Amino acid sequence: MNNTNLNDVNAEVISVYPNNIKILVTNLNDFKDGQNLKVGSYIKVPSDDGTMMLIGIIENFSIEAKESGERKYLIQANPLGIIKDGKFERGGDSIALPPKEAAPATYDDIRSIYKDSVEQSKQFEFCSLSYNDNIRIPLDGNRFFNKHIAIIGSTGSGKSHTVSKVIQTAINGKDGDFSLNNSHVIIFDIHSEYRSAFPDANFLDVNNLCLPYWLLNSEELEEILLDTGERDNYNQSSVFRMLVTANKRKHNPSLSKVFYDSPVFFDIDEVENALKNLRDETKNSKANDRYMIIGESGEADKKGDSSTTQDCGCQLNDADRIDKYFEKKFNFYNTKNSNITKGFYADGTLDKFISRFSEKINQDRLSFLFSEESRSNKFEDVIRSLLGVKTTPDDNRNVTIIDLSGIPFEVLSITVSLISRLIFEYGYVYKKMKEANGENTDFPILLVYEEAHKYVPNSELVRYRSSKKSIERIAKEGRKYGVTLLLASQRPSEISETIFSQCNNFIAMRLTNPVDQNYVKRLLPDTLGSIIDTLPSLKAGEALIIGESIVLPSIVSIDLCPEDKQPSSNDIKYWEVWKQQWHNVDFSGVKDHWLK
Secondary structure, three states: OOOOOHHHOOEEEEEEEOOEEEEEEOOHHHHHOOOOOOOOOEEEEEOOOOOEEEEEEEEEEEEEEOOOOOEEEEEEEEEEEEEEOOEEEEOOOOOOOOOOEOEEOOHHHHHHHHHOOOOHHHEEEEEEEOOEEEEEEEEEHHHHHOOOEEEEOOOOOOHHHHHHHHHHHHHHOOOOOOOOOOOOEEEEEOOOOOOOOOOOOEEEOOOOOOOOHHHOOHHHHHHHHOOOOOOOHHHHHHHHHHHHHHHHHHHOOOOOOOOOOOOOOOOHHHHHHHHHHHHHOEEEOOEEEEEOEOOOOOHHHHHOOOOOOOOOOEEOOHHHHHHHHHHOOOOEOOOEOOOEEEOOOOOOOOHHHHHHHHHHHOOHHHHHHHOHHHHOOOHHHHHHHHHOOOOOHHHOOOEEEEEOOOOOHHHHHHHHHHHHHHHHHHHHHHHHHHHHOOOOOOOOEEEEEEOHHHOOEOOOOHHHHHHHHHHHHHHHHHHHHOEEEEEEEOOHHHEOHHHHOOOOEEEEOOOOOHHHHHHHHHHOOHHHHHHHHHHHHOOOOEEEEEEOOOOOOEEEEEOOOOOOOOOOOOOOOHHHHHOOOOOOOOHHHHHHHHOO
16 A cells, blocks of 8 residues: 555545544445445455455444535444454454555455364354355354353344254264264253254153152252242251151162262152151150050050050151151041140141142142152163163154243243253263263263243242252353253343353344343453444344354354244234134133143
8 A cells, every 4th residue: 555645545544443443435336346335244454565454344334524515434343353374363463553545355355264264174054144145154163062152132033043053053964974963952942942943853841751750859859849938948848858868768778878869769659658647646645755656556546545554656766757657648646635745747837838749749730740650760761861862773863852831830940950950960970981981071962941031030039049050050060061051042131140151152133122232242242342233233034143163253144944944933923814714713622732
């Protein structure tokens, strides 16, 4: 540019800030040179000696009108990096003092930014540049999946479609000639959207999901079975913990260490028996270790009344008493002055707890936890089922869809918590086992949480405590053990900040809610400048991709899913349907389906 007369320059840099450059354009049509320039397009500023070129992304346009009627155009751009020796580098030398000539980046300039940004073997592609679909955008597949991912966008932005396309691309990538690659994805599907996108997936719903209650940890068990609002909650929790621990030890005598949280079998019916016996028990007032069980109380049984001697009653120490109470529900003699007194728990403090307990474990809607089939399921079979691993290798599946739409709301958080925790602990143990053999983990897993704000909200309510704790642990530690997250949400401001802030890759689609926009801006890098302000105006299927997996922040168009593999997330066409002739409804069928 040293040889160029400044009066002939059509576009020049007129001001430079650390994260911003302003360009004055005299003739906009000449400057565009036939290109369709818009916010998100790229411009270039060559160095004086022509050895390198600064690349920036257009953030906004403005017009400067003078009294003479002359118009000049101001373009504000965010500098991204430099192209030097044909390769793009983030950052780079700061631009020298203006004036500098500027021009739109050409197809070749832009293509050179992306072309060599990722090694061929690591390239993961599911989108193209928004304003030029001939330019494919490769992401680093390793950096994309081994760091947590957030896909956010308002209703109708294409969020579910994007989630589907990302996973479809992942399961179709292969390094050789084989039918099934080694990807492992579990989708928590709260609205039954993804079965149509993955018709061959391992599909689990309330009808075939088996999660044995004995795999629940202490918080999860108590959240289901205890009434946390009762004033006697401490007594409930204390006696419940004691009985569960004792029953686990009874059924697992070969294990030297068994605790309340140990993921081993215990019989929930036996615990119910013991609770009811503790509630109803009476004792011989003349012998504190004798319990007045009808049919096992010696002289009292012979006399047929409740008068006692020191030898009346079934003699039991504390451990034998609990073991006996597991056997069945006993009947006890009524209290009688100076002869028979109430037991320690027979003061009414357990009444509401036992009523709730019995109702929960016998509820048909919770059969996936408490049915005979669920309780008899083996630990390894539960893990295999969740991971889509079948007894016949040809039946293995990359994707498991867990349809949560039929799970009762009061146990939704616990169900998500249990599955998430099991997969995390599996990843932890599997990695340790491989390391002991001098090997690396070879079974990485992606957990996809559709409508993530429903499981991990920015809320301290007790009903979300279990799922938040499990998923926050994965967010903080999971990637070390080959377990990563993909959070999809239309309300990012309602997601736990602890979890959302751990995401390193963002696919931000159209966001119309100002609260969500401000929340996302606060969590994303400041260096993005005002490009983040484009979120409300993105078209359906467009997204701003930011993170460690992409060479620079880019506004892209997401590839379409195949016609026969799209998520069933389309809006109901109210007006078109309303204009049709009256439709009759099979209400009997609705009732039968409702009450399944």
